[in-house]
Amino acid sequence: MSKYLLNKFLFMVDRDPELVERYRSEPRELVSWWEAECANTVLNCHTGEASTWLRFDDVEREALATHDHVKLFELGAHPFLTLTLFIALFERDNTEPLEYQKSYGARLAHFSMPYPDIAT
Amino acid sequence: MASIVAVIASTHHPFYYRASTATGEDRPPFADEWTRKILAFRETLTRARPDVLVMVGSDHFHQLWLDNMPQFLVGKAPYYDANWYNEEREFGLPRMLLRGQEDLSGHILRAGLDAGFDLAFSNELRIDHSITCPIITLRPEADLPIVPIYTNIFAPPLPQPKRFVQLGQSIRDIVQSWPSHLRVAVIGTGHLSLELGGPRQFGPHGPDPEFDQRAVEWIANGDLDECLREVTLDSLHSPGNATHGFMDFMLMMGVAGAGVKADYVDTLDLFHTMEAYFTWYPNGAPTA
Numbered sequence: 462m463s464k465y466l467l468n469k470f471l472f473m474v475d476r477d478p479e480l481v482e483r484y485r486s487e488p489r490e491l492v493s494w495w496e497a498e499c500a501n502t503v504l505n506c507h508t509g510e511a512s513t514w515l516r517f518d519d520v521e522r523e524a525l526a527t528h529d530h531v532k533l534f535e536l537g538a539h540p541f542l543t544l545t546l547f548i549a550l551f552e553r554d555n556t557e558p559l560e561y562q563k564s565y566g567a568r569l570a571h572f573s574m575p576y577p578d579i580a581t
Numbered sequence: 582m583a584s585i586v587a588v589i590a591s592t593h594h595p596f597y598y599r600a601s602t603a604t605g606e607d608r609p610p611f612a613d614e615w616t617r618k619i620l621a622f623r624e625t626l627t628r629a630r631p632d633v634l635v636m637v638g639s640d641h642f643h644q645l646w647l648d649n650m651p652q653f654l655v656g657k658a659p660y661y662d663a664n665w666y667n668e669e670r671e672f673g674l675p676r677m678l679l680r681g682q683e684d685l686s687g688h689i690l691r692a693g694l695d696a697g698f699d700l701a702f703s704n705e706l707r708i709d710h711s712i713t714c715p716i717i718t719l720r721p722e723a724d725l726p727i728v729p730i731y732t733n734i735f736a737p738p739l740p741q742p743k744r745f746v747q748l749g750q751s752i753r754d755i756v757q758s759w760p761s762h763l764r765v766a767v768i769g770t771g772h773l774s775l776e777l778g779g780p781r782q783f784g785p786h787g788p789d790p791e792f793d794q795r796a797v798e799w800i801a802n803g804d805l806d807e808c809l810r811e812v813t814l815d816s817l818h819s820p821g822n823a824t825h826g827f828m829d830f831m832l833m834m835g836v837a838g839a840g841v842k843a844d845y846v847d848t849l850d851l852f853h854t855m856e857a858y859f860t861w862y863p864n865g866a867p868t869a
Contacts, residue, residue, distance in 0.1 A: 465647055472642055475667055504648055530778075540778025540822055541735070542642060548671055558609075559852075562783040569780040576779060576822055580737040581647055 637769030638711030651701030749835020771829030774820035789820035
């Protein structure tokens with residue numbers, strides 16, 4: 462299990478408008494592509510260098526591929542990263558202000574303190 | 582030596598810019614009151630006639646990332662670009678360019694290292710809304726050079742609350758030992774109770790109004806003893822999962838000094854979070 466890699470996916474997709482759109486429209490394909498091509502990128506480093514060991518487990522991959530932000534919360538993905546990206550994905554469908562943000566919180570209502578640990 | 586002419590602590594609400602500039606049907610009902618409060622708060626900085634701003638904030642996973650995460654970082658650059666694509670996207674924040682005060686950055690780094698803070702530094706730092714929000718609210722001309730100081734309130738393991746206070750106390754001493762005639766304001770932003778990405782987010786108030794009330798009293802009265810007794814890394818989870826940003830308020834209490842009451846205090850109860858604004862004048866309130 463790698464909270465770090467979940468966070469790295471959320472972080473890298475969120476900062477790239479093209480990836481945001483691909484993740485909205487074809488999440489499973491985007492997750493597969495990203496894991497194969499980007500997961501081992503060493504950020505802020507020379508191109509051509511890469512890590513060799515980073516991969517999702519099946520639960521993590523499925524949570525990302527199904528836009529399952531509740532499962533991501535349970536797995537300890539950083540809530541700020543998840544929220545920010547998912548607002549980018551789905552706020553545009555709002556029919557009233559903050560509709561998505563409120564429903565996002567409501568879907569997490571079954572969690573009580575302490576929340577899943579987010580330390581990486 | 583330099584003088585600290587104002588110490589300011591504030592929440593940084595990324596929705597203020599959009600709310601305050603919206604017109605017609607897009608303007609939220611709370612925008613007028615919010616703007617009035619911000620203009621009054623802005624005046625507390627303007628009256629102090631600062632030349633330089635030391636800006637304490639926290640990068641929100643923009644430039645600082647988990648592969649290389651500093652706990653405390655000082656920017657040392659002649660310029661700072663500001664705001665990021667996802668802040669334009671979600672909050673409508675404008676791109677900005679701020680001048681740096683490299684001499685003061687270098688002084689803070691040298692003196693901070695010598696005082697026992699192993700400060701990281703950056704010579705190319707793009708700053709985010711934790712610093713640009715107070716520029717927008719307090720100095721929208723964005724005409725003064727800055728020294729950005731980033732703290733990690735975001736990616737555990739975090740420094741202990743007392744460490745934020747100690748850094749604030751050291752920043753005060755260090756700025757006052759800067760060989761310069763310039764007038765410095767130290768401005769820092771954090772949070773009261775806040776939930777982001779959890780079940781208590783975007784409620785009609787902040788997630789823990791009782792914490793907010795106590796926190797405002799601690800800050801307004803400079804009550805560091807009580808604050809440090811009550812606040813731990815564990816306890817900050819209870820008021821809301823992003824409440825560790827309160828430690829930047831504690832840092833600013835360290836700058837202001839233990840037991841020193843704020844000269845200006847205001848709050849605004851908004852949906853999602855309470856806004857809070859504090860100003861101290863270490864040398865006495867400026868005359869008009």
